Amino acid sequence: MSLIIWGRLNSHNVKKVAWAAVEAGIDHERRDIGGKFGFTDAYLAMNPNRLIPTIEDDGFVLWESNAILRYLAAKYAPALWPDDLRARALADRWMDWQTSYAPAQFNAFWGIVRTAPADRDLAAIAASAATCGEKMAILDAALAEKPWLSGDSFRIGDIPMGVYAHTWFTLDIERPARPHVEAWYERLKARPGYADNVMIPLT
Ligand SMILES: N[C@@H](CCC(=O)N[C@@H](CS)C(=O)NCC(=O)O)C(=O)O
Structure with missing residues (x-):
């Protein structure tokens, strides 16, 4: 699985990324974190904001949901951007x-x-x-x-x-x-x- 989406789905900003991954046809796995799931030290090392979402794409880490949308579209589905x-x-x-x-x-x-x-x-x-x-x-x-x-x-x-x-x-x-x-x-x-x-x- 090349793309991991970190974040509980009942978050507006995680919803954006999970939906975009489907629109872009990206095989992905979403992992719950944040809210009632709390955070781990490993997650906070990727995203010091204590916020969701964060993605890992073949080892590339990115947070800020709208930046993630632009990155995923540019890489996987250029027609979407x-x-x-x-x-x-x-x-x-x-x-x-x-x-x-x-x-x-x-x-x-x-x-x-x-x-x-x-x-x-x-x-x-x-x-x-x-x-x-x-x-x-x-x-x-x-x-x-x-x-x-x-x-x-x-x-x-x-x-x-x-x-x-x-x-x-x-x-x-x-x-x-x-x-x-x-x-x-x-x-x-x-x-x-x-x-x-x-x-x-x-x-
Ligand atoms: N500008 C950030 C905002 C991220 C944000 O505020 N995420 C909220 C959920 S929508 C959050 O992490 N809340 C704390 C938590 O879920 O524990 C983005 O768009 O990614």
Whole structure:
């Protein structure tokens, strides 16, 4: 097995990499670590951030999920990260946009999924949900123009927000209508790598 993906699958950032490995057709093994599984000294020697995911690809160690997506696509599936500079930049843009979106969704996710009902900060959850709804209007406008965030075909630019969109649609929160995001989510749900690695229980 040339590729090892380290990280529990119920992590947004691990989901990205596990899904990408399927899209890129890479034979791989995922090993649980982080969260309830804790960390080992051997893992922390590879990734001093105490975070997941990390990959080992024939001895090459890499962490930071979006950097991993770019590396895997470039090495194993170049069509998922095109040579054309502008097509690549447009896909990259949505990958970086996800790192701005994630903090907006954090309080809703953590408050509902990882916090006991009695301890929930309902105002923080509602505020987080409202901000997500506003940000999703930007995604909706982009997806009104093209079927994929990466353009005319699915590419790695769709993966980071694809993972966060599943959480958005699954959380018990108020969601404004975002019809183009919904149609894109339906297209994502038809992809086996998404169904198997992303659409798992949020817990
Ligand atoms: N920027 C990093 C963030 C990684 C990150 O925050 N991972 C979370 C899970 S989504 C984590 O490791 N949490 C601690 C844990 O699971 O023990 C990346 O994209 O890889």
